[in-house]
Structures are given as C-alpha cells and as structure tokens.
Amino acid sequence: MSLRKAYLIVFIILLVDQLSKIYIKTNFVYGESGQIDVTSWFKILLIENEGMAWGTVIPGLYGKLFLTVFRLVAVTGIGYWLWDSVERKHSSNYLIVAISLILAGAFGNIIDSVFYGVIFDDSYGHLATLFTEKPYGTWFHGKVVDMLYFPLFEGNWPEWFPFWGGQHFKFFNAIFNIADVAISTGVGILIVFNKKAFHHQH
Template structure:
C-alpha cells in the first residue's frame, strides 16, 4: 500500500461505513420495527427516537414539496458526493480524507432517502427541558463530524507531501 493511497482508502472506508450504517439504521427502524406507530421511543430524559420526514436540507430549511425540488436535491447531493470523492482522492491528509468520506457518505445516504421516499428519514431527537435539537439521522451526524474534521484539518499546519529522500536532496 503506497502512502499516497492510504488517505483515500481511509476516506473510502468512512464513506462506505457511513452509507451502510445510515441505510441499515433507517431500514431497520422504518421497516423492521413499529416505531411509526408507537413513537416516541424514549431513552431517558434527553433522547428519543421519532419519525420525521425532512423534505428540505439541513435543519429542515428549504422544504421541497414538489417533484422538481426533490430531484434537484438528489442531483445536488450526487454531484456534491462526486466532487468530495475527487477531493478525497487528492487528499494528502488522513484527517481530510476521513472528513470528506463522512460528508460524502452522509450526502449519499440522504440522497437515497430522497430518491426512494421523496424525503429524508430522520429519527434521533435530543432535548433537555425546553431546549430541543433538530431531529437527525446517522448521515446527518456523519456530515457534522466531517465538517468538524474539515475545520480541524484546515487549522493544522501544512505538511510537505514530499518524502524523506526529497527533503534531503540538494537542489
């Protein structure tokens, strides 16, 4: 395994793991349980599973009721995932590749929902007292983690992609 391929493989593994965990959790909760009929499922005073169909983007913004909006968001997600994949292929940092893989996997997971159901299936609700966070899913959590990874990668000092032999070479 060459060092230049290591970040890409990590990013690809993150993409695939995110996509599989996201789709498996949604399929299991929606088709394999009675959550739709018995919601909410409470997990202590701060968390519960509920069924929310999000026709918009992050935080439920830009709700799309028509077919055009739905397919526009599907295509936008696919184009974004492709662009992130190209960027991931060129990444020299493992953190950058991991972050890009998480974001691309999340985008693909939500695109599959939109294509199959017309909306994204969200189910995790966190709250405390009167405070309530938006309802999200595994794909959304991966996208947020990926964005945090992008920020952290951007804050790290740049390393030269050159190997040790090139560093010692006389110019």
C-alpha cells in the same frame, strides 16, 4: 491514509446509516405515537425530511428533483476531492477522514432521496413496508429518514427577551440521522483542526 481505508470509512458509515434507517422505517410509526424514550434527554422518533437541513423545502413542482440532482452533483465533487486528496500523497489524515465522513453522510441521504420513494410505502398510522407494491413516491422524490432526537432541556423565554419573550422553547430541537452526524463531524474536523487538515497544502 490509503484510498482503501478512506472507502472503508465511507462504507461502514453508509452501512450503519442505511441499516438504522431501514430498521426505524419498518419498526416505527411516523411522529410521536411511535416515539421511544431512551432517556429523558434522548429519544428515538421517526420523522421524514422533505427537503434540506431543518426541514427546509424548495418550493415548486421540481423543487425536490432539483435538490436531489444537486446532491448527486455535490457528492460527485466530494468524491473527486477525496480521490485527489489521497492521490496527492501529502494530504493529512485529518483532511482525508473529514472528507470521507462528509462523503458518506451526503451519499447516505442521497440514497433516501433517490430510492426510498419507490421501495417504501408511507409510515403514517402504520409500519412501513420495504419493497412494497404501493410506494409513497417516485424515483428521486424520496424522503430522508431522521430519528435521533436530543431534547436536552426546555422552558420559556423571559418576557423581556426580544421577539421570543414568553414563548416556549426546546433545546436541542433538531431530529437527525447517522448521515447528518457524519457530515457534521467531518465539517467539525475541518473547522477545529483546520491547520492540521490543510497544513501540507500551503
């Protein structure tokens, strides 16, 4: 696969990711008050992720800045990996597509972290404004926009179940975005099609 085609994959995913985030951010109120039930098991629900996966936050004054800088360094490394894989000529299309998906997803969430804090106001109790005069944050301190929610089923753990016995649970409880889907798909390709992805490099 050529580098041009790989970059096209990255561009398309980035475009869809950012358009969906901007639309959700400017048309949905934060939290359940702005939720839309597409089906009983698929909902559109705006939340904003302060940190890493599953809402994990790095504590401290510079935690968010460190995370954003780390993401930038990681994306630079992934971008070089993509370029190098294409230039070697013998890398499989599985590998190149996987890297492209991971790069696009990581870059999509970095855009949120770097820019959204200074181009949006908050979404609490009202619709956010794009290019506002009263942004909710600063450079490198933006929040990642998530909106895809698939609560497939819910219930209670059996009373005999260790630690969580009797407690209510919901599956699948994560809320994510297009960039997260791209990253997960890319990693999934590397795991499921590992031999096909790396066979030329052995």
